[in-house]
Amino acid sequence: MMLVIGGLLVLLSVSGLGVVLTREPRRQVLAMAANGLVLSALFMALQAPDVAFSEIVIGSVALPLFFFVSLSSLRANRKRE
């Protein structure tokens, strides 16, 4: 179990680094969703299924949607001007 948690912690820092190093906003949103997915797997490994559930629905459904919509809205408004 410690091996799984350790592996997930390493994966979490790698995917977190991925979020920071990604420069293109839309790709960054996907990197953030991937980071959330790893985080929810870690919560699951730490025996917190409710928290994992919340993290997975917010991190990979609600958060990416709101970011994508905001980015799309910015693009649409820029075109209009």
Place this chain on the structure above:
Amino acid sequence: MNHPNRSIAFIIMAVVLAPFVVAGLWTLPPFGSYPGPYGDVINAIGTSARHITNMVTGVNYDFRGLDTLGEEFILFASVTGVVMLLRGARGEAKSAAALRIEHRRREGRSEAVAGAGRVLAPITLLYGIYVVLHAQTTPGGGFQGGVIVFAAILLAYLGEGYSAWRRMARSAVLDLVEAAGAAIYAVGGLVPMFFGARYLENILPLGQPKTITSGGLIAVVNLGVGLAVAAGFSSIALELLEETRTAGDDQA
């Protein structure tokens, strides 16, 4: 600030703060240590006192139910704020139907996206309802299930296109469901007071453990949260998506 100065500032601050970080890490409790007594108490009494098997739900909707009422109204206030800002800026009259602005090139969905949305939306909806209803028995609950129902509503948007989706997801209905969800929580807490109990006190019949009717009042307020979260998130998404509509892509 230019780069050399920034590096110098960083090095100075790092040297100054490093001992504090090391000292802090040194005194951290060991991995997995749990000194608090409350979790163990809840685990011990949860099933006998409330007939539930998911203690997290028990804490959220019963033992600390008042905190969740506060969170419920944080969500309610933020949804109201977003809707007022965005819908107010567009004008209430324009918000009833999908926004149409002329001269915008239409970007259709691929058939794969539409097909996947149509297949996955009902399955996701069913799963979301399952998660909401089984809050007392298995991990998940009103909040998580509500967001899954919201995901199903979004998949319906991908499957059916924007204007068809707007005909299904009416903002008036969403507003009503969101308010009803918040009201079920607040009024559900008030009902015990008419029978001489305290606010949110669990006086309803507790039911059979491991069934969706177990937990008494927990099942009621949990349903309220599920409704409010699903409708609230959908309202925010609807108002935000309306912001991205710039021209005649109603058929897309």
